[in-house]
Amino acid sequence: DAGVTQSPTHLIKTRGQQVTLRCSPKSGHDTVSWYQQALGQGPQFIFQYYEEEERQRGNFPDRFSGHQFPNYSSELNVNALLLGDSALYLCASSREDRGIQFLGNTIYFGEGSWLTVV
Amino acid sequence: AQSVTQLGSHVSVSEGALVLLRCNYSSSVPPYLFWYVQYPNQGLQLLLKYTSAATLVKGINGFEAEFKKSETSFHLTKPSAHMSDAAEYFCAVLLNTGTASKLTFGTGTRLQVTL
Numbered sequence: 001d002a003g004v005t006q007s008p009t010h011l012i013k014t015r016g017q018q019v020t021l022r023c024s025p026k027s028g029h030d031t032v033s034w035y036q037q038a039l040g041q042g043p044q045f046i047f048q049y050y051e052e053e054e055r056q057r058g059n060f061p062d063r064f065s066g067h068q069f070p071n072y073s074s075e076l077n078v079n080a081l082l083l084g085d086s087a088l089y090l091c092a093s094s095r096e097d098r099g100i101q102f103l104g105n106t107i108y109f110g111e112g113s114w115l116t117v118v
Numbered sequence: 119a120q121s122v123t124q125l126g127s128h129v130s131v132s133e134g135a136l137v138l139l140r141c142n143y144s145s146s147v148p149p150y151l152f153w154y155v156q157y158p159n160q161g162l163q164l165l166l167k168y169t170s171a172a173t174l175v176k177g178i179n180g181f182e183a184e185f186k187k188s189e190t191s192f193h194l195t196k197p198s199a200h201m202s203d204a205a206e207y208f209c210a211v212l213l214n215t216g217t218a219s220k221l222t223f224g225t226g227t228r229l230q231v232t233l
Contacts, residue, residue, distance in 0.1 A: 004161075033220060042208050042223030043162070056218030090161055092221075107212075107221060109154070109162040 002027060004093050004110035012116045013081050021076040021113045025093030029108070032074040034066060037088040037112070049074055050096065081117045088112040120145040122192075122209045124224035132232055137181075137196040139227045141209030144190065150212040151192045152221065153183055157205045165207075168192060179203070204231045 005024045013019050025032050031050045035043035045058035049068035068074045072093075078085055091110045125140040143149050150169050154162040166177025173185040183194045192209060206228050210221040 006161075035221075040226075042210075042225050043221070045220040045222070048218045048220060050218070056220060058220070092162075094219075106164060106167065107152075108164070111161040 004029075004091055004108050006089075006091050006110040006113050008113055009111065010114045010116075012118060015081055015083060015117055017081050017117075018077065018079045019081060019115060021078075021089050021091075021115070023074045023076070023091030023093075023110060025072050025074070025091075026108050029093035029095045030072050031094045031096050032068055032072065033092045033094075033107070034074070034076045035090040035092060035109075036060070037090060038084075039087070043090055046076070078115075083117050086115060086117045088114050120147075120149060120211045120213045121222055122151075122211050122224040124207075124209050124227050126227055127225065128228045128230065130230040130232060131199045133201055134198050137194070137199045137203065137229065139194040139207050139209075139229065141183075141192045141194065141224060142190050143192060143209075143211050145211060151183075151185065152210045152212065153177065153181070153192075153194050154208045154210060154223075155179075155205045156208065156226075162208065165194070199229075199231045201231050201233075204229055 007022045033048040034046040037043040046060050047057040052068045063079045065077045090112045092107050094107045121144045123142045152167045153165040165181050166175045168175050168185045176182045181196045206226045208226050209224040
């Protein structure tokens with residue numbers, strides 16, 4: 001049973017460029033969240049997708065956008081990259097049943113995508 | 119707002135010694151609490167979770183945590199540290215906004231295990 005998979009694992013971008021990060025959730029999971037972890041910090045919630053819609057966003061600018069596909073996989077897009085966007089981007093998946101949130105359901109994280117902006 | 123505070127950004131113990139990593143929470147509703155571990159250059163791995171069942175929660179790798187409402191604490195312990203326990207540990211609380219659920223993490227505690 002594959003866990004949460006993310007790609008790419010590492011990438012380097014230049015300021016002003018755009019980046020797309022990808023995530024496949026754990027089998028059976030339908031909810032995907034994205035977190036940003038800056039060096040020496042705890043992960044910060046970016047947004048969450050369920051049924052192909054963004055339903056919660058953290059304190060991140062509109063440069064950060066995402067998408068969820070019918071197969072539950074997800075993309076995180078960041079436009080106009082800034083040096084401060086350099087971080088580990090983590091994807092997390094969980095399962096909900098008929099829209100009812102089972103808060104006890106375990107949230108699984110991927111290995112992350114390391115983004116360096118130069 | 120729900121939040122967690124981890125006391126001590128760095129903890130150093132000798133191999134075989136007791137590990138105690140502190141986490142205090144703030145929540146207006148009964149919290150769902152988690153401990154995650156992050157090894158160097160890796161993602162987050164769930165150690166254990168508290169979801170209002172037993173107050174003493176046992177996790178993987180010999181770790182356990184006790185939920186104490188009176189102290190608003192959820193400290194992580196392990197009786198005997200092993201070199202392989204050296205990692206960053208994060209306490210987190212799950213916030214349910216009604217439309218989504220998100221984890222709010224503490225700033226982390228780096229555990230060093232020495233010979």
